[in-house]
Amino acid sequence: MKDKVYKLIELTGTSTTSIEDAVEKAINRAHKTVKNLSWFEMVETRGNIAKGKIDHWQVTIKVGFSVEA
Amino acid sequence: MKDKVYKLIELTGTSTTSIEDAVEKAINRAHKTVKNLSWFEMVETRGNIAKGKIDHWQVTIKVGFSVEA
Amino acid sequence: MKDKVYKLIELTGTSTTSIEDAVEKAINRAHKTVKNLSWFEMVETRGNIAKGKIDHWQVTIKVGFSVEA
Amino acid sequence: MKDKVYKLIELTGTSTTSIEDAVEKAINRAHKTVKNLSWFEMVETRGNIAKGKIDHWQVTIKVGFSVEA
Amino acid sequence: MKDKVYKLIELTGTSTTSIEDAVEKAINRAHKTVKNLSWFEMVETRGNIAKGKIDHWQVTIKVGFSVEA
Amino acid sequence: MKDKVYKLIELTGTSTTSIEDAVEKAINRAHKTVKNLSWFEMVETRGNIAKGKIDHWQVTIKVGFSVEA
Amino acid sequence: MKDKVYKLIELTGTSTTSIEDAVEKAINRAHKTVKNLSWFEMVETRGNIAKGKIDHWQVTIKVGFSVEA
Amino acid sequence: MKDKVYKLIELTGTSTTSIEDAVEKAINRAHKTVKNLSWFEMVETRGNIAKGKIDHWQVTIKVGFSVEA
Amino acid sequence: MKDKVYKLIELTGTSTTSIEDAVEKAINRAHKTVKNLSWFEMVETRGNIAKGKIDHWQVTIKVGFSVEA
Amino acid sequence: MKDKVYKLIELTGTSTTSIEDAVEKAINRAHKTVKNLSWFEMVETRGNIAKGKIDHWQVTIKVGFSVEA
Amino acid sequence: MKDKVYKLIELTGTSTTSIEDAVEKAINRAHKTVKNLSWFEMVETRGNIAKGKIDHWQVTIKVGFSVEA
Amino acid sequence: MKDKVYKLIELTGTSTTSIEDAVEKAINRAHKTVKNLSWFEMVETRGNIAKGKIDHWQVTIKVGFSVEA
Numbered sequence: 001m002k003d004k005v006y007k008l009i010e011l012t013g014t015s016t017t018s019i020e021d022a023v024e025k026a027i028n029r030a031h032k033t034v035k036n037l038s039w040f041e042m043v044e045t046r047g048n049i050a051k052g053k054i055d056h057w058q059v060t061i062k063v064g065f066s067v068e069a
Numbered sequence: 070m071k072d073k074v075y076k077l078i079e080l081t082g083t084s085t086t087s088i089e090d091a092v093e094k095a096i097n098r099a100h101k102t103v104k105n106l107s108w109f110e111m112v113e114t115r116g117n118i119a120k121g122k123i124d125h126w127q128v129t130i131k132v133g134f135s136v137e138a
Numbered sequence: 139m140k141d142k143v144y145k146l147i148e149l150t151g152t153s154t155t156s157i158e159d160a161v162e163k164a165i166n167r168a169h170k171t172v173k174n175l176s177w178f179e180m181v182e183t184r185g186n187i188a189k190g191k192i193d194h195w196q197v198t199i200k201v202g203f204s205v206e207a
Numbered sequence: 208m209k210d211k212v213y214k215l216i217e218l219t220g221t222s223t224t225s226i227e228d229a230v231e232k233a234i235n236r237a238h239k240t241v242k243n244l245s246w247f248e249m250v251e252t253r254g255n256i257a258k259g260k261i262d263h264w265q266v267t268i269k270v271g272f273s274v275e276a
Numbered sequence: 277m278k279d280k281v282y283k284l285i286e287l288t289g290t291s292t293t294s295i296e297d298a299v300e301k302a303i304n305r306a307h308k309t310v311k312n313l314s315w316f317e318m319v320e321t322r323g324n325i326a327k328g329k330i331d332h333w334q335v336t337i338k339v340g341f342s343v344e345a
Numbered sequence: 346m347k348d349k350v351y352k353l354i355e356l357t358g359t360s361t362t363s364i365e366d367a368v369e370k371a372i373n374r375a376h377k378t379v380k381n382l383s384w385f386e387m388v389e390t391r392g393n394i395a396k397g398k399i400d401h402w403q404v405t406i407k408v409g410f411s412v413e414a
Numbered sequence: 415m416k417d418k419v420y421k422l423i424e425l426t427g428t429s430t431t432s433i434e435d436a437v438e439k440a441i442n443r444a445h446k447t448v449k450n451l452s453w454f455e456m457v458e459t460r461g462n463i464a465k466g467k468i469d470h471w472q473v474t475i476k477v478g479f480s481v482e483a
Numbered sequence: 484m485k486d487k488v489y490k491l492i493e494l495t496g497t498s499t500t501s502i503e504d505a506v507e508k509a510i511n512r513a514h515k516t517v518k519n520l521s522w523f524e525m526v527e528t529r530g531n532i533a534k535g536k537i538d539h540w541q542v543t544i545k546v547g548f549s550v551e552a
Numbered sequence: 553m554k555d556k557v558y559k560l561i562e563l564t565g566t567s568t569t570s571i572e573d574a575v576e577k578a579i580n581r582a583h584k585t586v587k588n589l590s591w592f593e594m595v596e597t598r599g600n601i602a603k604g605k606i607d608h609w610q611v612t613i614k615v616g617f618s619v620e621a
Numbered sequence: 622m623k624d625k626v627y628k629l630i631e632l633t634g635t636s637t638t639s640i641e642d643a644v645e646k647a648i649n650r651a652h653k654t655v656k657n658l659s660w661f662e663m664v665e666t667r668g669n670i671a672k673g674k675i676d677h678w679q680v681t682i683k684v685g686f687s688v689e690a
Numbered sequence: 691m692k693d694k695v696y697k698l699i700e701l702t703g704t705s706t707t708s709i710e711d712a713v714e715k716a717i718n719r720a721h722k723t724v725k726n727l728s729w730f731e732m733v734e735t736r737g738n739i740a741k742g743k744i745d746h747w748q749v750t751i752k753v754g755f756s757v758e759a
Numbered sequence: 760m761k762d763k764v765y766k767l768i769e770l771t772g773t774s775t776t777s778i779e780d781a782v783e784k785a786i787n788r789a790h791k792t793v794k795n796l797s798w799f800e801m802v803e804t805r806g807n808i809a810k811g812k813i814d815h816w817q818v819t820i821k822v823g824f825s826v827e828a
Contacts (some may be wrong), residue, residue, distance in 0.1 A: 003470065005443040006426040012282040012340060018089050020156050024192060030280040031190030042183040045111040052100030054093060056279065064288060064426060067443060073231065074236040081351040098350040098412060104378060105140050114180040121169030121251040123162060125348065133241060136236060141539065143512040146493040150558040150616060167557040167619060193557065197514060205512060210401065212359040212374040225296050225640050231675060238673030249666040252318040259298060259307030271357060274374060288478060289419040294641050305481060311623060321663040328652030332417065342453040363710050365501050369537060376535030387528040390732040397721030399714060432572050434777050438813060445811030447553030456804040459594040468576060486608065488581040489564040503708050507744060514742030525735040547564060550581060569797060572778050597801040604790030626788040627771040633754060650695040650757060662724040677693065684778060685771060702765040702823060719764040719826060
């Protein structure tokens, strides 16, 4: 097997419900463009607040995928 | 519009159920004192354990809100 | 009361469902070997992806427990 | 002279013009409430963008001031 | 409103005059390709020196923009 | 028991004698205003020097205390 | 000379032989798509293990290249 | 001389008196199990507070010791 | 397949020849005790010097391996 | 061309006017002693405050210069 | 008053007795060469162990002093 | 034996061949000026690229050596 090379892209997913959902939304979006997503790493979790409630979770991740040699 | 200034305070919310719930508890508490909360950032996630089970999630966040000029 | 000493071990729990579940799985496993687990700290959250879906959440934690003097 | 104790507060100043102006705005605002500000440390520099232009610089600082013993 | 997903790209802007100008140059360039830039974060500030003078400020930023779902 | 929320404040204690004394001075001062201090974390240790001797230790800590829900 | 703007991309190169080889593999791959690569910075070095032997070195780098103004 | 391999373990020592004493307590405890301790590195200093006084210093260290090849 | 749990241990490998060799020595040693090593991450690279020459490379890694549930 | 070696020194420049001016003052001073300064990296930005105004910006940089082999 | 420039040097002081003593030893030594030492910052605390006892505390500090313009 | 004090200097070694070679070049150079070099720590690894090939590895290290009391 050839030595692979991976590219990492950084995305912020948002969700009104949970951290996991925000990560999944980012990965779903990336999957529309890149088919062979391989792993992710969480970088930062933030959110905006409206009227004392969390409006959106904002979770920044790096997503890695193999690029053809 | 005038250039705004924001203050950040640091809080640790606790919850027996989830990370999200701990963050919400911290924001709910802050909202009792400060009405115009604007955003938060997660700083640290810890927890205490009792009898091999997670007793409380302890999530430290910074919360930002606009202060009048 | 004597001054206690604690040991910290580092574990990566995995889960197909959530970050909290991955942490709990790691703590459950540690509890099989060490009975007096006291606290944990989250270190890193990653995951692997299969067919554009999160396959497993991989959450690395440090777990602390008292060691007898 | 007695050993002093200082408190640090965290503020985000914003400005349409420069990083320095954002820091000064935060310090001006703090000075309205606290008279003996002593030093600051820059923590983070961000900004929002509108139509391809920087709309506001957002500079987060810690400001320290002596508290009476 | 749908939950948005944002992409972050990393750029180094350079300028002979100031940090702010280097950031603006990077954002101007990004705006040629991506129309809906939303925010930036400063990552690192460096520069090269020639004959004891700053030749170019080199400021690395992350720029975030919404990607269509 | 209700899920508690804690607030963290940041203080710099100073002392001519030791790191521990600087931390204690900061905690003593905080205790004048807030009665239920719960824990602290050291953030940074600095000091100023006069005539080749340490004049004051300057130790920055975060102090956490429970806030009523 | 105009003030240049650079883009940074993040790649993970892999190699069965050495850290340097993993970095070179990532740069070779990037060079197929982008001709004017200018510099790189190492971000992280990991690897997978099989039967007690290092199977692949996995080295994550950022690579910078000039983008036309 | 053969190339040595060292293991690092992480411990939190506690003390009512000083940071140094907390470190020594952790090392004393480790020495009961492992005879050839070689070095330590301080990782974190925290403490709990009772009635406005430091109750226990909690100092986390890594301790390294040679393991037989 | 059950959700796995992994343990991470920290080791410092030393070598007179190269960084890679120091990492391999640490992994070889770990493999004597733990058969199912899965991955490693480099934490720190140091070395001691004798007579102006590198005497030993000292590379600290974390090694992860699956623990039975 | 021979492989060069560079030395980095750390300086704090101060200025009543701007961050850029503080960096330039540090570089100007270094240039009096070392002629072949090559690059700098900003490490930290702080400042002291007098009567609610920034008295001096204090910017710490590392400056690199080639040393003859 | 002219805008001052400061130089920072990094030193590791050692002591058989305490962290404070190790810092003082480093500052005493620096004072032999440089008369106008102004401040220090602690960077790292380590130590070596012999027969289960701390042999030497090793405390690395940065020391800043004004350089003539 | 007296308590020693060490000085740390920061150097960037460069090499067309390997990371290890870049570190050795930096140490060789330091040894020309300072005879009792004791240890080093790697700080950062970068490099410049020419025509899609690594031109020079640039490895920044801190080197420590004992200074006479």
